[in-house]
Amino acid sequence: MATSNVLAGARVVLPTGIVDGGRVIVEGTRIAGAFAEDAPVVDLSGHWLVPGFVDLHNHGGGGASFTSGTAEEVLRGVHTHRLHGTTTVVASTVTGEMDVLAQRAGLLSELAEQGDIAGIHFEGPFISPCRKGAHSEELLRDPDPAEVRKLIDAARGRAKMVTLATELPGGIDSVRLLAEHGVIAAIGHTDATYEQTVEAIDAGATVATHLFNAMPALGHRTPGPIAALLEDERITVELINDGTHLHPAALQLAFHHAGAGRVAFITDAMDAAGFGDGRYLLGPLEVEVSEGVARLVEGGSIAGSTLTLDRALKRAVTVDGLPVEDAVAALSANPARLLGVYDQVGSLEPGKDADLVVLDAEFTLKGVMRKGEWVVDPQLG
Secondary structure, rough: OOOOOEEEEEEEEEEEEEEEEEEEEEEOOEEEOOOOOOOEEEEOOOOOEEEEEEEEEOOOOOOEEEOOOOOHHHHHHHHHHHHEEEEEEEEEEEOOHHHHHHHHHHHHHHHOOOOOOOOHHHHHEEOHHHOOOOHHHHHOOOOEEEEHHHHHOOOOOEEEEEEEOOOOOHHHHHHHHHHHEEEEEEOOOOOHHHHHHHHHHOOOEEOOOOOOOHHHHOOOOHHHHHHHHOOOOOOOEEEEEOOOOOOHHHHHHHHHHHHHHHEHHHHHHHOOOOOEEEEEEEEEEEEEEEEEEEEEOOOOOOOOOOHHHHHHHHHHHHHOOOHHHHHHHHHHHHHHHHOOOOOOOOOOOOOOOOEHHHHEEOEEEEEEEOOEEEOOOOOOO
């Protein structure tokens, strides 16, 4: 018999709305609709109960890099984010030599096959040198569809997303290739015009990689990619809600124009997330983390973040003033739908994985459950 638990008394965020004094029944690894009479009851009165977070774009944490770490180090980074509520994570790489990225894809695909990560996101090398951010310029290249295909093949069916500057030679053909293979084509680190962005969306692109960051600013005569990405209902926009990457007004602009159903909060985290200040490597580039902000040692560009998604949620509700259900959807249902795993995760519904997060009244994380097992036990907090 599978172990049953009843999580009772919390304010539960469901797809249909918020239920006060609700209960979620866990049986084994899944959410159930009924429970045994003798099932233990966990009293969560005064707390929030929300779905486990889904991170589309994450480079590491806990001192470990998804781009260069061993399998054990990658798992340490994954566990670090689980401690902060991220029960589903896509491992992102950064720009590197093609052969190195292909080898990396092999290692990460094994972890995806084991269920430790949800897949692989290749951020670079097919990005614009004009908007390279924390990527090594000498390793950048145009998005030749043959080379894009090489990375997809190396990932053995576990490639989830590729970020491209679609205005570069081969960009539109690469978008079509990705769409044909069921891989998300994300527009990012781009210097595209409005018209070029529209062309890429029509070719099959469906994500804006960290909207506003590493792309031309919104202009009234030359609106650039931001306007095209916000206005098109086919696009999900990633936002890094850490207080550094975006002004609150930019976040409100995105929610207003894209709507709550098209926003996905991401961390874009690097090794220092959940670990601390100091010097790190992001691919081949040295990064200095000071007071939680990561910047390249040479040039000072922002180099990813040290964000965890529990902090993104708390900020969204307590600082940005977003409705709780909209903030929760941006961390769970929206990215889960985009990844094609909403039938398994992303909401607290019977039959889905028992992935959930317990928050106190101030939206501070108190408990995390993944597949029916407490990663952070709220009763021990």
